[in-house]
Amino acid sequence: MATISGTAGDIREHNSGNSIAEIREWSLDFSHSIIDVSSFSDIWNENIAGIRSVTGSFSGILSDDSDYTTIENALLNGSTYVIRCLLYFGVHFSGTVLITGNNPSVSYDGVTQTTFNFTGNGQIIDNW
Secondary structure, three states: OOOOOHHHOEEEEOOOOOEOOOEEEEEEEEEEEEEEOOOOOOOOOOEEEEEEEEEEEEEEEOOOOHHHHHHHHHHHHOOEEEEEEEEEOOEEEEEEEEEEEEOOEOOOOOOOEEEEEEEEOOOOEEOO
């Protein structure tokens, strides 16, 4: 199996297709709740899968790119944002998210960086 280079990764505003400038990494965490369906006679828990969810983040060098303003406005206004997280050459995840946090940081000997956190708002689609 071939190793996939991270240099082909990207994160984009889904509707415009524009890359968000200076992003260096992103992550997604898919999960689902567990519903206990055990009854009195069971001696082991019985569970079924519940509602699915996704959270994630993307981070990079903070720039004056207009996409940063759009993302920050989505956070401040509680509005949704549609993203596409590219793994490599066309393979991606896309969907609507709520931006839940922004964590800018700066050091005297480095560049200003930021991390945006988000949670899914509905289904995230993949095109494997």
